Amino acid sequence: MRKIFRNNAQGIVDALTKIIAKKGRGTRILEKINLANPKWGARDRNLVHSATYEILRWKSYYRFLSTAEDATDEAEKPWKLLGVWLVLNEVEIPEWDEFKNLDVALIKAKQKEKVTPEISKSIPLWLYERGKAELSKEWNIELDALNIEAKLILRVNRIVTSPKKLQEDLMTLFQIETHLIKGYEDALILNQRKNLRKNPLYLKGSFEIQDANSQKIAPFTQAKPGMKIIDGCAGAGGKTLHLASLMRNKGEIIALDVEIDKLKELSRRARRNKVKAIKNTWVPDPQYKESLTNWADRVLIDAPCSGLGTLKRNPELKWRLTEERISEVIELQRAILLEQSKWVKAGGKLIYVTCSILPSENQNQIAWFLEQEEGAAFVLEKEEMLFSHQTQFDGFYAARLIRKVVNNIPKTV
Ligand SMILES: C[S@@+](CC[C@H](N)C(=O)[O-])C[C@H]1O[C@@H](n2cnc3c(N)ncnc32)[C@H](O)[C@@H]1O
Incomplete structure (x- = not known):
């Protein structure tokens, strides 16, 4: 024993x-x-x-x-x-x-x-009932998947290396075994959990630690070298750094957040990742926001949310979340959609993302936005729901909307 x-x-x-x-x-x-x-x-x-x-x-x-x-x-x-x-x-x-x-x-x-299910699945009763009301049968299967420990996943920084090269280097230099994941171009899964934050390859920017479905978001924006991109809720920059890697460091990214400490961390990570495309990190004031109107080829809103899709990695979240907090984030998501959609230029794209699996934070928000005056300027091009029970990674929602061009005259709000 x-x-x-x-x-x-x-x-x-x-x-x-x-x-x-x-x-x-x-x-x-x-x-x-x-x-x-x-x-x-x-x-x-x-x-x-x-x-x-x-x-x-x-x-x-x-x-x-x-x-x-x-x-x-x-x-x-x-x-x-x-x-x-x-x-x-x-x-x-x-x-x-x-x-x-x-x-x-x-x-x-x-x-x-x-x-009872809320005990067997270990979740507060109110949250169990809310998920059941929103997701019906899918909720129980999803909860089972979210109760399985997350794997440790690396995102290869293509500014510095390639997946094959990193895999070889980890093996030959440090005897760390990894494998590629089909359908996730930049991801490597670690065969055994290890703390890699002091590993020399990490310190020189060869990889970041990032959930595999989170790695689906930057490609979903269709970011290309040379574009102007606003990452409107950049936080510490998980997705900003990936955008820069996809843009091969060419173009201009503005990273915004309301929390300055997160942006400072983003700047540190950008240096380690050899990223040059991030031109500005900012807690924006009203004047600065105004200057962004119709500026961007892409605006990514990785919105504040309940985080329910990440319970594999953050099980403590479910005990902290409240109905009031979900209502608050729904209001905040709407306010951010109304504000940041203005920054997309005609023909450009707005990408709305959450790491929640609740339709009230996802599909319903996009349906609501499209009915607003600001939203009438957009059409929904694609939406994707990534469930943990289908992918084994974090739950994510992503929607991509295009700002219409009317008679060659950009339709502004
Ligand atoms: C889901 S997190 C972003 C995670 C980040 N994009 C990443 O990949 O690591 C949402 C972020 O939105 C920020 N936020 C909250 N309210 C905001 C607002 N009104 N405008 C911009 N950012 C906001 C939060 O501080 C938080 O960092």
């Missing part, structure tokens, strides 16, 4: 406490916990990472199996959840105080009980 060391268990409990109670970001908290434990090897880090995420993913099911809900002391709850994880993963139960009341027989008996 496998064993768990005290400092690994403590790491998992600390991570859960900070992520659940203090609402921290999972990846950042785990990075800090790794830094605080410099003696940990890859095995320790992988164990703490995978157990923390598995417990977050299955939290309500684990609660059902354990007596975590009965714990009066908040500090006890993560230990109870960890206890369930130990039992389900056949790890020897250590003789520590925290596990003295752990009832292995009860957990095993409860596993045989029939439970």
Whole structure:
């Protein structure tokens, strides 16, 4: 039987406490916990990472199996959840105080009980019902797919290297095995999870870490060398950098966001990626926004959203999301569509994207936009729904709209 060391268990409990109670970001908290434990090897880090995420993913099911809900002391709850994880993963139960009341027989008996779908799929009841109302039968299959841990995927930066060359370099220089994914031109999957952020090939910009379906978005914009492109919700630039790579560094990209810290991170990543096409990163003021009217060949709106398509990688999201937050992002998405669509020139294209799988953030938003005065200037060229159960990667929605040219006179809003 496998064993768990005290400092690994403590790491998992600390991570859960900070992520659940203090609402921290999972990846950042785990990075800090790794830094605080410099003696940990890859095995320790992988164990703490995978157990923390598995417990977050299955939290309500684990609660059902354990007596975590009965714990009066908040500090006890993560230990109870960890206890369930130990039992389900056949790890020897250590003789520590925290596990003295752990009832292995009860957990095993409860596993045989029939439970309601929101428990078996481990999701808040309101969210289960909302997804069911919006997606009908597809919701249950999608939830199953979103409950499977995400693979680690690289996006090859073609400004620096090629997929074949990177694959060879990773293997010969670092004995890291990867494989290509059919239908995803720039993607490599790692056969084994590894932290690559200190790898020399990463540091010299040969690749970024980016989900495979997220890598479908930049090609969907039909970006070409020499174009003028606005990435209107650029964040830290996952898709901006990919656009620059597809444009072979020729052309002009303006990257906008409301959060300056994300744009600073984008600039750092652009330097590492040897990207020169990003001309401006900006938290735009009204005057600057005005100057963008009818400017762009492409405007990409990678809109703020519920993030429900990314539960594989961010299971903590489902416990934080609220109905109010979904309503807020729907309003924000509409405001951004109305504002940023003005920046597309006649014959140019507007690309609206979310990493949500809910029609209310996706197809319904585009239908709504096309009925507005601003939207009447566009026609829908293509829309795509990428579900996790069909692709095994994150859930994404993308729509591409063309601004009409009327009698050779650009139709402006
Ligand atoms: C889905 S994230 C973008 C992810 C990014 N494109 C990437 O590929 O890494 C949405 C972004 O929209 C930004 N945002 C929110 N409200 C905005 C607004 N009114 N205008 C522009 N960006 C906004 C958020 O700060 C967030 O970075």
